[in-house]
Amino acid sequence: MKPSTIDLKAIIRAEGLRYTNQRESVWQELQSSDDHRDAEDIYFSLRQKGINISRATVYRTIEVLVKNNLVRKLDLGDGKNRYECKWDAAHHDHLICTECGKIVEFMNDQVEGIQSDIAREYGFSLSYHIHQLFGLCEDCR
Protein backbone atom coordinates (compact mmCIF):
# COMPACT_ATOMS: atom_id res chain seq x y z
CA MET A 1 0.00 0.00 0.00
CA LYS A 2 1.39 3.38 -0.93
CA PRO A 3 2.00 5.94 1.80
CA SER A 4 -1.10 7.79 2.86
CA THR A 5 -2.00 11.22 1.66
CA ILE A 6 -4.67 11.22 4.29
CA ASP A 7 -4.47 13.71 7.12
CA LEU A 8 -6.03 11.75 9.93
CA LYS A 9 -5.66 14.61 12.34
CA ALA A 10 -7.77 16.85 10.11
CA ILE A 11 -10.45 14.23 9.63
CA ILE A 12 -10.62 13.35 13.29
CA ARG A 13 -10.86 16.97 14.32
CA ALA A 14 -13.43 17.76 11.67
CA GLU A 15 -15.58 15.18 13.43
CA GLY A 16 -15.20 17.08 16.67
CA LEU A 17 -13.04 14.29 18.08
CA ARG A 18 -9.61 14.48 19.64
CA TYR A 19 -6.53 13.46 17.79
CA THR A 20 -4.64 10.94 19.95
CA ASN A 21 -1.54 8.78 19.68
CA GLN A 22 -3.69 5.66 19.91
CA ARG A 23 -5.89 6.69 17.00
CA GLU A 24 -2.88 7.55 14.86
CA SER A 25 -1.23 4.23 15.77
CA VAL A 26 -4.22 2.13 14.77
CA TRP A 27 -4.49 4.01 11.51
CA GLN A 28 -0.78 3.52 10.77
CA GLU A 29 -1.02 -0.17 11.61
CA LEU A 30 -3.98 -0.68 9.29
CA GLN A 31 -2.15 1.09 6.51
CA SER A 32 1.00 -0.97 6.95
CA SER A 33 -0.36 -3.89 4.91
CA ASP A 34 -2.92 -4.80 2.30
CA ASP A 35 -4.22 -7.69 4.37
CA HIS A 36 -7.70 -8.26 5.73
CA ARG A 37 -6.91 -8.22 9.42
CA ASP A 38 -8.97 -8.63 12.59
CA ALA A 39 -8.96 -6.41 15.67
CA GLU A 40 -6.86 -8.86 17.66
CA ASP A 41 -4.19 -8.77 14.95
CA ILE A 42 -4.03 -5.00 15.13
CA TYR A 43 -3.95 -5.09 18.91
CA PHE A 44 -1.07 -7.57 19.06
CA SER A 45 0.96 -5.90 16.33
CA LEU A 46 0.81 -2.60 18.17
CA ARG A 47 1.71 -4.15 21.51
CA GLN A 48 4.60 -5.97 19.90
CA LYS A 49 5.89 -2.66 18.63
CA GLY A 50 5.86 -1.42 22.19
CA ILE A 51 2.82 0.76 21.72
CA ASN A 52 0.62 0.73 24.78
CA ILE A 53 -3.01 0.46 23.81
CA SER A 54 -6.04 -1.50 24.99
CA ARG A 55 -8.33 -3.79 23.05
CA ALA A 56 -11.23 -1.45 23.78
CA THR A 57 -9.40 1.45 22.17
CA VAL A 58 -8.48 -0.64 19.14
CA TYR A 59 -12.14 -1.53 18.63
CA ARG A 60 -13.29 2.02 19.25
CA THR A 61 -10.74 3.54 16.92
CA ILE A 62 -11.46 1.12 14.11
CA GLU A 63 -15.11 2.08 14.41
CA VAL A 64 -14.18 5.75 13.95
CA LEU A 65 -12.12 4.89 10.86
CA VAL A 66 -14.96 2.81 9.42
CA LYS A 67 -17.46 5.61 9.94
CA ASN A 68 -15.15 7.97 8.06
CA ASN A 69 -14.72 5.58 5.15
CA LEU A 70 -11.02 5.12 5.72
CA VAL A 71 -11.47 1.44 6.54
CA ARG A 72 -13.93 -1.19 5.37
CA LYS A 73 -15.35 -3.74 7.80
CA LEU A 74 -15.68 -7.25 6.39
CA ASP A 75 -17.44 -10.35 7.68
CA LEU A 76 -15.71 -13.23 5.96
CA GLY A 77 -17.69 -15.79 7.90
CA ASP A 78 -15.02 -16.90 10.34
CA GLY A 79 -16.63 -15.40 13.40
CA LYS A 80 -14.68 -12.18 13.63
CA ASN A 81 -14.77 -8.96 11.70
CA ARG A 82 -11.90 -8.14 9.42
CA TYR A 83 -10.78 -4.74 8.25
CA GLU A 84 -9.11 -3.42 5.16
CA CYS A 85 -7.68 -0.03 4.42
CA LYS A 86 -9.84 1.38 1.67
CA TRP A 87 -9.27 5.11 1.53
CA ASP A 88 -7.80 4.84 -1.98
CA ALA A 89 -9.37 1.60 -3.16
CA ALA A 90 -12.16 1.10 -5.64
CA HIS A 91 -14.95 -1.24 -4.64
CA HIS A 92 -14.20 -4.94 -4.86
CA ASP A 93 -15.54 -8.26 -3.60
CA HIS A 94 -13.72 -11.37 -2.36
CA LEU A 95 -12.78 -14.87 -3.42
CA ILE A 96 -11.67 -16.89 -0.39
CA CYS A 97 -9.83 -20.20 -0.16
CA THR A 98 -11.50 -22.35 2.51
CA GLU A 99 -8.28 -24.33 2.97
CA CYS A 100 -5.45 -21.79 3.31
CA GLY A 101 -7.41 -18.59 3.80
CA LYS A 102 -5.99 -16.88 0.75
CA ILE A 103 -8.09 -13.92 -0.31
CA VAL A 104 -8.32 -12.68 -3.89
CA GLU A 105 -10.09 -9.45 -4.71
CA PHE A 106 -12.31 -9.18 -7.74
CA MET A 107 -14.55 -6.63 -9.33
CA ASN A 108 -17.09 -7.26 -12.05
CA ASP A 109 -19.07 -4.41 -13.55
CA GLN A 110 -21.66 -6.73 -15.02
CA VAL A 111 -22.47 -8.24 -11.63
CA GLU A 112 -22.58 -4.79 -10.07
CA GLY A 113 -25.09 -3.75 -12.72
CA ILE A 114 -27.26 -6.82 -12.28
CA GLN A 115 -27.35 -6.19 -8.55
CA SER A 116 -28.90 -2.81 -9.22
CA ASP A 117 -31.41 -4.42 -11.58
CA ILE A 118 -32.41 -6.96 -8.95
CA ALA A 119 -32.81 -4.27 -6.31
CA ARG A 120 -34.97 -2.21 -8.66
CA GLU A 121 -37.06 -5.24 -9.58
CA TYR A 122 -37.99 -5.77 -5.93
CA GLY A 123 -38.38 -2.10 -5.07
CA PHE A 124 -35.28 -1.88 -2.91
CA SER A 125 -32.87 1.02 -2.73
CA LEU A 126 -29.49 -0.60 -2.30
CA SER A 127 -26.96 0.67 0.22
CA TYR A 128 -24.32 -2.08 0.16
CA HIS A 129 -23.78 -5.71 -0.68
CA ILE A 130 -21.76 -8.75 0.30
CA HIS A 131 -20.49 -10.99 -2.47
CA GLN A 132 -18.06 -13.70 -1.46
CA LEU A 133 -17.01 -16.79 -3.38
CA PHE A 134 -15.62 -19.69 -1.34
CA GLY A 135 -13.62 -22.58 -2.69
CA LEU A 136 -10.14 -23.98 -3.12
CA CYS A 137 -7.34 -21.94 -4.59
CA GLU A 138 -4.94 -23.21 -7.22
CA ASP A 139 -2.42 -24.35 -4.60
CA CYS A 140 -4.96 -26.11 -2.38
CA ARG A 141 -6.97 -28.20 -4.75
Added chain:
Amino acid sequence: MKPSTIDLKAIIRAEGLRYTNQRESVWQELQSSDDHRDAEDIYFSLRQKGINISRATVYRTIEVLVKNNLVRKLDLGDGKNRYECKWDAAHHDHLICTECGKIVEFMNDQVEGIQSDIAREYGFSLSYHIHQLFGLCEDCR
Protein backbone atom coordinates in the same frame (compact mmCIF):
# COMPACT_ATOMS: atom_id res chain seq x y z
CA MET B 1 -44.05 -24.80 2.72
CA LYS B 2 -45.63 -27.97 1.48
CA PRO B 3 -45.64 -31.03 3.73
CA SER B 4 -42.42 -32.95 3.68
CA THR B 5 -41.87 -36.07 1.65
CA ILE B 6 -38.63 -36.47 3.56
CA ASP B 7 -38.22 -39.49 5.80
CA LEU B 8 -36.03 -38.03 8.51
CA LYS B 9 -35.85 -41.34 10.32
CA ALA B 10 -34.34 -43.04 7.29
CA ILE B 11 -31.81 -40.28 6.73
CA ILE B 12 -30.79 -40.12 10.35
CA ARG B 13 -30.36 -43.86 10.59
CA ALA B 14 -28.51 -44.06 7.31
CA GLU B 15 -25.98 -41.79 8.97
CA GLY B 16 -25.61 -44.29 11.80
CA LEU B 17 -27.34 -41.88 14.18
CA ARG B 18 -30.30 -42.49 16.43
CA TYR B 19 -33.73 -41.20 15.56
CA THR B 20 -35.03 -39.21 18.54
CA ASN B 21 -38.07 -37.15 19.41
CA GLN B 22 -35.88 -34.09 19.74
CA ARG B 23 -34.46 -34.45 16.26
CA GLU B 24 -37.89 -34.97 14.76
CA SER B 25 -39.26 -31.97 16.66
CA VAL B 26 -36.54 -29.60 15.44
CA TRP B 27 -37.06 -30.82 11.88
CA GLN B 28 -40.83 -30.30 12.14
CA GLU B 29 -40.36 -26.84 13.60
CA LEU B 30 -38.00 -25.80 10.82
CA GLN B 31 -40.45 -27.06 8.22
CA SER B 32 -43.37 -25.21 9.77
CA SER B 33 -42.47 -21.92 8.11
CA ASP B 34 -40.57 -20.42 5.21
CA ASP B 35 -38.79 -17.94 7.43
CA HIS B 36 -35.10 -17.54 8.05
CA ARG B 37 -35.00 -18.32 11.74
CA ASP B 38 -32.29 -18.48 14.37
CA ALA B 39 -31.62 -21.24 16.88
CA GLU B 40 -33.19 -19.32 19.75
CA ASP B 41 -36.42 -18.96 17.75
CA ILE B 42 -36.58 -22.69 17.21
CA TYR B 43 -35.81 -23.34 20.85
CA PHE B 44 -38.54 -21.03 22.13
CA SER B 45 -41.17 -22.21 19.66
CA LEU B 46 -40.63 -25.80 20.73
CA ARG B 47 -40.73 -24.96 24.44
CA GLN B 48 -43.90 -22.95 23.90
CA LYS B 49 -45.46 -26.01 22.32
CA GLY B 50 -44.63 -27.92 25.48
CA ILE B 51 -41.79 -29.85 23.92
CA ASN B 52 -38.94 -30.31 26.34
CA ILE B 53 -35.63 -29.74 24.66
CA SER B 54 -32.40 -27.95 25.48
CA ARG B 55 -30.59 -25.27 23.56
CA ALA B 56 -27.62 -27.58 23.14
CA THR B 57 -29.78 -30.18 21.45
CA VAL B 58 -31.35 -27.59 19.17
CA TYR B 59 -27.90 -26.47 18.04
CA ARG B 60 -26.67 -30.04 17.65
CA THR B 61 -29.71 -31.17 15.71
CA ILE B 62 -29.62 -28.23 13.33
CA GLU B 63 -26.02 -29.13 12.59
CA VAL B 64 -27.09 -32.65 11.66
CA LEU B 65 -29.77 -31.28 9.36
CA VAL B 66 -27.32 -28.88 7.74
CA LYS B 67 -24.82 -31.66 7.11
CA ASN B 68 -27.53 -33.67 5.40
CA ASN B 69 -28.58 -30.78 3.19
CA LEU B 70 -32.04 -30.55 4.68
CA VAL B 71 -31.37 -27.10 6.08
CA ARG B 72 -29.20 -24.21 4.93
CA LYS B 73 -27.23 -22.14 7.41
CA LEU B 74 -27.17 -18.42 6.68
CA ASP B 75 -25.13 -15.58 8.11
CA LEU B 76 -27.15 -12.47 7.42
CA GLY B 77 -24.76 -10.28 9.34
CA ASP B 78 -26.82 -9.74 12.49
CA GLY B 79 -24.56 -11.72 14.76
CA LYS B 80 -26.44 -14.99 14.80
CA ASN B 81 -26.82 -17.77 12.30
CA ARG B 82 -30.15 -18.23 10.60
CA TYR B 83 -31.57 -21.35 9.07
CA GLU B 84 -33.91 -22.12 6.24
CA CYS B 85 -35.52 -25.36 5.19
CA LYS B 86 -34.08 -26.14 1.81
CA TRP B 87 -34.76 -29.80 1.08
CA ASP B 88 -36.99 -28.90 -1.88
CA ALA B 89 -35.68 -25.45 -2.72
CA ALA B 90 -33.52 -24.41 -5.62
CA HIS B 91 -30.55 -22.21 -4.86
CA HIS B 92 -31.24 -18.56 -4.18
CA ASP B 93 -29.57 -15.53 -2.65
CA HIS B 94 -30.99 -12.76 -0.46
CA LEU B 95 -32.07 -9.15 -0.56
CA ILE B 96 -32.40 -7.77 2.97
CA CYS B 97 -34.08 -4.62 4.26
CA THR B 98 -31.81 -2.99 6.84
CA GLU B 99 -34.80 -1.22 8.37
CA CYS B 100 -37.52 -3.83 8.87
CA GLY B 101 -35.57 -7.01 8.27
CA LYS B 102 -37.68 -8.15 5.36
CA ILE B 103 -35.95 -10.80 3.30
CA VAL B 104 -36.57 -11.32 -0.40
CA GLU B 105 -35.10 -14.29 -2.21
CA PHE B 106 -33.65 -13.89 -5.67
CA MET B 107 -31.89 -16.05 -8.20
CA ASN B 108 -30.06 -14.83 -11.27
CA ASP B 109 -28.55 -17.30 -13.70
CA GLN B 110 -26.32 -14.68 -15.25
CA VAL B 111 -24.71 -13.83 -11.92
CA GLU B 112 -24.30 -17.50 -11.13
CA GLY B 113 -22.52 -17.96 -14.42
CA ILE B 114 -20.22 -14.99 -13.93
CA GLN B 115 -19.28 -16.31 -10.50
CA SER B 116 -18.03 -19.48 -12.16
CA ASP B 117 -16.09 -17.40 -14.68
CA ILE B 118 -14.44 -15.40 -11.92
CA ALA B 119 -13.50 -18.54 -10.02
CA ARG B 120 -11.99 -20.05 -13.16
CA GLU B 121 -10.11 -16.85 -13.93
CA TYR B 122 -8.34 -17.02 -10.56
CA GLY B 123 -7.87 -20.79 -10.55
CA PHE B 124 -10.38 -21.46 -7.80
CA SER B 125 -12.76 -24.42 -7.63
CA LEU B 126 -15.92 -22.96 -6.13
CA SER B 127 -17.83 -24.74 -3.39
CA TYR B 128 -20.33 -22.11 -2.30
CA HIS B 129 -20.95 -18.40 -2.27
CA ILE B 130 -22.61 -15.65 -0.28
CA HIS B 131 -24.43 -12.95 -2.18
CA GLN B 132 -26.51 -10.54 -0.13
CA LEU B 133 -27.91 -7.17 -1.13
CA PHE B 134 -28.74 -4.75 1.69
CA GLY B 135 -30.93 -1.71 1.44
CA LEU B 136 -34.39 -0.33 2.10
CA CYS B 137 -37.49 -2.12 0.94
CA GLU B 138 -40.42 -0.44 -0.77
CA ASP B 139 -42.23 0.11 2.55
CA CYS B 140 -39.24 1.49 4.41
CA ARG B 141 -37.78 4.04 2.08
Added chain:
DNA sequence: AATTATGTGAGATTCAATATCAATAAGGAA
Protein backbone atom coordinates in the same frame (compact mmCIF):
# COMPACT_ATOMS: atom_id res chain seq x y z
C1' DA C 1 -0.68 26.65 33.97
C1' DA C 2 -5.45 25.82 34.92
C1' DT C 3 -9.81 24.00 33.36
C1' DT C 4 -12.86 20.75 31.38
C1' DA C 5 -14.71 17.43 28.71
C1' DT C 6 -13.21 13.65 25.81
C1' DG C 7 -10.36 9.46 25.47
C1' DT C 8 -8.21 5.55 27.54
C1' DG C 9 -7.18 1.12 30.14
C1' DA C 10 -8.26 -2.75 33.00
C1' DG C 11 -11.53 -5.53 33.92
C1' DA C 12 -16.45 -6.82 33.91
C1' DT C 13 -20.19 -8.04 30.93
C1' DT C 14 -22.80 -9.64 26.98
C1' DC C 15 -24.31 -13.02 23.73
C1' DA C 16 -24.14 -16.76 20.45
C1' DA C 17 -22.23 -20.97 20.25
C1' DT C 18 -19.68 -24.95 22.01
C1' DA C 19 -17.88 -28.19 25.57
C1' DT C 20 -18.46 -31.15 29.69
C1' DC C 21 -20.34 -34.99 31.84
C1' DA C 22 -23.77 -37.57 34.55
C1' DA C 23 -28.26 -39.26 33.45
C1' DT C 24 -31.37 -40.96 29.87
C1' DA C 25 -33.12 -43.63 26.25
C1' DA C 26 -32.60 -45.70 21.35
C1' DG C 27 -32.00 -49.85 19.21
C1' DG C 28 -29.88 -54.36 18.69
C1' DA C 29 -29.46 -58.97 20.92
C1' DA C 30 -31.42 -62.67 23.30
Added chain:
DNA sequence: TTCCTTATTGATATTGAATCTCACATAATT
Protein backbone atom coordinates in the same frame (compact mmCIF):
# COMPACT_ATOMS: atom_id res chain seq x y z
C1' DT D 1 -40.12 -58.33 26.61
C1' DT D 2 -36.05 -57.62 29.03
C1' DC D 3 -31.30 -56.58 29.03
C1' DC D 4 -27.24 -54.23 27.46
C1' DT D 5 -24.38 -51.08 25.12
C1' DT D 6 -23.59 -46.69 23.75
C1' DA D 7 -25.30 -42.51 21.41
C1' DT D 8 -27.98 -38.65 22.92
C1' DT D 9 -29.66 -35.37 26.02
C1' DG D 10 -29.97 -31.55 29.50
C1' DA D 11 -28.05 -28.58 32.91
C1' DT D 12 -24.38 -26.02 33.38
C1' DA D 13 -19.84 -24.23 32.53
C1' DT D 14 -16.94 -22.26 29.11
C1' DT D 15 -15.35 -19.88 25.06
C1' DG D 16 -14.37 -15.90 22.18
C1' DA D 17 -15.50 -11.65 19.87
C1' DA D 18 -17.20 -7.43 20.95
C1' DT D 19 -19.08 -4.01 24.09
C1' DC D 20 -19.66 -1.62 28.50
C1' DT D 21 -18.12 0.67 32.95
C1' DC D 22 -15.85 4.03 35.32
C1' DA D 23 -11.76 5.97 37.55
C1' DC D 24 -7.90 8.10 35.62
C1' DA D 25 -5.25 10.34 31.87
C1' DT D 26 -4.76 13.73 28.50
C1' DA D 27 -6.03 16.83 24.34
C1' DA D 28 -7.53 21.23 23.51
C1' DT D 29 -8.89 25.74 24.74
C1' DT D 30 -8.25 29.85 27.58
